[in-house]
Amino acid sequence: MAFIELNNITKTFHAGEENYPALRDVSLAIQSGEFVAIMGPSGSGKSTLLSLIGGLSHATTGTVTVDGIDLGQLGPNKLSDFRREYLGFVFQSFYLVPYLTAVENVMLPLAIQPGMNGRAQGVAREALQKVGLDAKAHRLPSQLSGGEQERVAIARAIVNRPPVILADEPTGNLDTKTGDRVLDMLQELNREGRTIIMVTHSAENARRAARTIEIRDGQVV
């Protein structure tokens, strides 16, 4: 059994009387430690696929399992625990909390981690060091460049050492050079053994991954 498995997944959105199928009968398997790019044009369903793997929404039909856990069987709080334990998210819009400094943003996942009392600051500084931002630990997001904000977001995604990193268009808001640096980091995290699933619409970015899954009109092609 693969580390991540999607079996006959469909996801339909409803707007009034209308149904919009975002994913249609998608099945795929991702092994532990893989670097997979999910590629496709806007509206193809790639971000929906990522949200299902991330336990942020449930499939309309079919099953999603991660490390043998059927996400469809988990309630909201169990899904939260699953995300905390298994996943690190990197978003296109960074989603840094504006009133927290870089290091406080990185510490966020540790605030609800049992047994982190007193150690959180050190662990967060380590993660910031890893992305080369330790010197700017006490700056607010508004005092950081886009690239630096993305690096803080990566530090936050890895601070509790999750086995899977989900990256949604991680270079979408960055210039080419900064974007390359972020992709280098994801590759490095993959080399350390983490499973990386990256959503992108750029073929060039997808080449950094070991495998590319292409999605069009809600189906794997």
Added chain:
Amino acid sequence: MKLIDIAVNNLRRKKGRTFFLISGLALGIGAAVALTSVGDAMNREVMHALDEFGANILVLPASEDLPLSYGGMTVSAINTGGRLLTIEDAKNVRTIRNKENISTVAPKLLVVSEVRKTRVLVAGVEFPSEFRLKKWWRVESGMGPQDRTDALIGKEAAAKLGIGPGDTVTLGSGKFTVAGILANTGSQDDNLIFADLGLVQQHFRKGNAISLIELSALCGGCPIEEMVAQVNDALPGARTVAVKETVELKMQAMHYFHRFSLGLSLLLLIVAGMIIFFAMTAAVKERVQEIGLFRAIGFRTGHIIQVLLIEAFLVSVLAGFLGYAVGVISPRFIAPYLMSAYHLTFTFDPLLAVIAVAASVVVGVAASVYPAVRAGRMDPIEALRTL
């Protein structure tokens, strides 16, 4: 990093919003505290005014052979040969434990005299204390007593006897000049002649005897029954009674004030709660993405609710203290327009401070529960719209 740190940092770094929340709640609490303080002070002032208005304790001789009516009150042992009180008893009243609460002691000697062949009741009084006790007394024609031999006459008595200011009347063995006529009081006083107590005692050969003592006790802060007992102990030969109508009137006035300020305070707290409710709801909407992120990185519903309620708690505690300060200080500026500030005193009341902070916390946190629960239950995918 704990959940409280997230709440504190949010409040610390979003100063404008925090200020708005704290001031909104503090104003509500402050207004309620001010109302309570002013209400209490007004209460005290009204009580004081009522205390000084008429007698509320009556000291009579213990024997009751022949009750006679005086001012709607029962007076006994007048000219009946029974034991009378003495002027010493009036002095002894001032020795009771609650003597500070006695504002006026008005001893009286009631005797019957004949004036122009008509029997009339004469009251020997100490005019200064009598005027202090009977604030409604007004000299209609003539003037107030200027001399010990000056007398005042009630309106009905003046009309019946055909006496006016400047006339001389013989009371007992002494001659008195009618200085003025009292305006109609609607009481027994209208039928009486009032003259100096010492001279009445002398001219009627009563030694230092008196018929009764009227007391005005400032009982806003003391139990009147307790004072009655104390006077009874101090004057063994006397019977002391509380004028219940007066006491009940005071209690009723206090009750109305209390209910009015309590009702208005509750209304203000509800308004303050609504301010917090709408502000928190708006804040939650503004923080949708942040809440979505918290959910995405593993925060449970309870964690989100905790963060928001900790914020509400901190805001409420600060607003409670600030509101109490505003509520205590502001009446100093407002009160002079509401009442004569002469008797008005505001003091630090630790109980009111605790109640203000507790009310603030209850209102602030209660008003935040619904927005916080809604935030906690927010669908992360709805919150993070880019996914």
